[in-house]
Amino acid sequence: MTTADDSRPATISELRMVRDQFNGRIDNLRDELNNRIDDLRDEMNRRIDDPQRMMLWGMGLLAALMIALMGVVLSGV
Incomplete structure (x- = not known):
């Protein structure tokens, strides 16, 4: 993999940083989805x-x- 501007190959630490950012976004989306599911379940009940x-x-x-x-x-009566 290369950097965003394709100027050089990405380092391991940069790849790990991107991975951690994606994992954080995935965790946030999962939490939002679970909250929405809980809200819909409560409304249905x-x-x-x-x-x-x-x-x-x-x-x-x-x-x-x-x-x-x-x-x-x-x-x-």
Whole structure:
């Protein structure tokens, strides 16, 4: 490999420096990607949990209403 201006062959230390820079960029990109994946996973879980929670509340309220209505009917009021 040569230097950026092709004036001479790159030294081992220069190659290592470039490698370390690329590894640092790769690590940063990997961290950003993992953070984005975590954000998307959290958003997906929230979108799944909200309707489930609403459905459970609705079913619970409906069951409570039915129990109250059965109590009224059975008591003969």
